[in-house]
């Protein structure tokens with residue numbers, strides 16, 4: 147190319163760039179970047195808008211969102227939440243898929259027909275928490291044939307969602323896939339902020355496998371069992387890994403940051419349980435919302451389980467308005483001393499209606515009845531719900 151032709155070509159490119167208005171001159175042929183603006187539209191909707199790209203070879207705007215800064219540097223950690231092709235006048239979007247309490251970063255990529263990109267400025271916004279509402283616990287019926295188990299969904303006052311155990315499964319049915327996931331769908335819950343797997347038995351982790359397959363889960367608390375365990379537990383651990391959820395070994399004294407309105411503490415087990423009775427490896431959780439407290443006990447037994455907690459905590463630290471009765475109402479749990487300390491106003495029993503163990507055992511029901519404690523049980527009541535505003539408790 148002669149010098150004169152080079153100069154003419156450069157001038158032609160410059161003229162094409164200048165035709166995009168006030169945009170920066172870009173001799174490389176990249177699109178003109180837009181300027182992005184974001185603002186909170188309503189409680190959980192973000193209004194995004196951007197300046198127009200007037201390039202003749204405009205192809206698309208791509209609106210990216212991430213939970214961390216630096217989208218342009220690494221778009222793989224971000225999500226392309228909307229692509230607007232072939233319409234340079236599409237300059238706004240309402241993002242209604244945000245979650246209260248989360249912080250999001252946004253950036254707009256503009257592409258031209260040569261598939262070259264330009265990036266807008268990047269902005270972040272924290273979605274405020276909604277007015278706190280009730281704490282609600284769904285005691286999900288784990289019954290199917292002879293299957294039993296535990297499965298409880300907790301919706302916190304600020305709308306976070308946690309699952310404690312997921313019931314059992316067999317070849318043609320999963321409490322997770324067939325009962326929990328449809329319930330999450332019906333409640334409009336698109337992800338779980340966390341799952342607690344109390345201990346490795348199949349009637350607690352079996353159903354969690356399908357939940358992890360089908361629903362995004364952010365965190366998983368597990369007892370960290372180190373002894374022999376079933377294939378189901380191994381499969382569960384592999385599924386946790388595949389899901390990308392953060393894996394945490396839960397042990398005594400750990401506080402769980404579930405919701406600013408709640409105090410949640412793990413009372414049991416000690417770290418690295420791996421010998422003795424697997425039931426006594428159960429993660430036990432004490433949860434308080436203002437004046438109301440719950441105690442979730444997994445399959446904890448009296449010997450080495452309840453008694454261990456009784457010797458480690460003062461009764462006032464154990465007192466709970468709602469007791470999830472240990473081990474499906476087995477007589478090897480829920481001793482009189484335990485009930486003296488916990489002193490519950492309500493008892494909730496997770497148990498399958500066709501279980502072959504005779505759960506819940508008559509001795510436990512008698513112990514609860516003789517104290518005047520109302521008992522709700524999934525084998526007779528099906529799925530039931532306990533909800534509280536922090537003062538009053540309603541069961542339905």
Ligand SMILES: [Zn+2]
Pocket residue numbers: 295296347349350445473474
């Ligand atoms: Zn069990």
